[in-house]
Amino acid sequence: MVNLKNKNVEISLHFLIWLVLFFLPAAFSVGSDADWKDLFRHFWLQLIFLAVVFYANYLYLVKYVYDDKKIWFFVANLTLILSLIFFKNQISEWLEPRRHNPGGRRPPTGLFYFIDTLIYMIPVAFSIAINAGKKIQKAEEMKIEADNIKLQSELQHLKYQLQPHFFFNSLNNIYSLIDFAPEKAKQSIHSLSKLMRHLLYKTDVEKINLSEEIEFLNKYIELMSLRLTDNTKVFINFPKAIPEMKIAPLLFISIVENAFKHGISATQHSDIHFKMEIADHEINFTASNSNFPKTDTDKSGSGIGVENLKKRLNLLYPEKHEFHSHLNNGMYIAEIKIITD
Structure with missing residues (x-):
């Protein structure tokens, strides 16, 4: 009964955090010329993929760290992150194709991938930290139970x-x-x-x-x-x-x-x-x-x-x-x- 209550609290907390994160871009764009399409392409699409990275690690991939399979953890995350960056770029291109500019200079594609990879490492770090905290708390609870x-x-x-x-x-x-x-x-x-x-x-x-x-x-x-x-x-x-x-x-x-x-x-x-x-x-x-x-x-x-x-x-x-x-x-x-x- 207690575990079920804690699980419900955890789900509610996650829902509230993501709701706030998705609401903030819309709140800050009030009064500007940005439409829903721009919000989705510039903010919400990124948040969706950040959520995918977070929960993939939080629910599954982080187990590799504690099972001493760190190489598999690194490979799986790198594959997931690069795939998401590719799909994000494809979706952004489909929503708003880039205009051909022969004289202009664009930053190299590798730089975009590098920056996005660093951004996607943030939810990975958060998932590891949260799971580590839960394991420490569980160990403390088991110690208290053993002492009792x-x-x-x-x-x-x-x-x-x-x-x-x-x-x-x-x-x-x-x-x-x-x-x-x-x-x-x-x-x-x-x-x-x-x-x-x-x-x-x-x-x-x-x-x-x-x-x-x-x-x-x-x-x-x-x-x-x-x-x-x-x-x-x-x-x-x-x-x-x-x-x-x-x-x-x-x-x-x-x-x-x-x-x-x-x-x-x-x-x-x-x-x-x-x-x-x-x-x-x-x-x-x-x-x-x-x-x-x-x-x-x-x-x-x-x-x-x-x-x-x-x-x-x-x-x-x-x-x-x-x-x-x-x-x-x-x-x-x-x-x-x-x-x-």
Whole structure:
């Protein structure tokens, strides 16, 4: 559809240019003694043959240049141009025969052919330049398309990488409940099935509603909270009124997972805070948690979540996002700012 539209624009542009070129001689001859026959012989006939040279090259002969058949291109153009010059002279002679002037001196015929050949080389040069420009534009479009395909493939890879990581962390959480809280383990499996349904049916799109993403986060936080003791407090501050905004799925889950992974201690008091603020087209999400770094022997999770998030943000929101993480008074704080379209 786009190609057809571009083709129609191109045809219309060519038609308009030639219409102007054919109209100008008539416009300039208004008020003079020139008649239509003179206009045709002196201007329009030349324009017709210039158009023939241009479109012969534009549509066909210029292919020889790109197929490395430059000699054939030169021979074909020279033959075409000389033939047209000959026919133009014959038609001009037929329209207005030259008077015999024995005493007068006429320029040599070769000079007329040389000058006309130079004139006919102009549309040849134009046809080459236009085709070269189209080839460059097509190459740029193909490069952009290839980059987009690469981008989509990389995003898809990151998404597929994230989902097993999420599933693995959730299973670890459920596994820890089986022995001492089997009922909570059952409830966790039920909650996990709802979350996996979201992963299967809601994330295979470019963007989802922000309200759906917040609902997913709430369900995940609820699932993770089932295993917590009274030593850990979770505070959630999400907006009650959520505007109609679209956002890429699964952008915040990694730092939420990270907060539960590194913010819980079996013996010490710990706090986990999640906060989201929305202003115009800007989303600010903050996760802060007590910092209990995992040891090298702790294999819960693969550690790819935050790195995955950074890559996805760079691909999805180039120059429209910020991600910061730091320690402050024993609290690990991760902040994401996203500017949506």
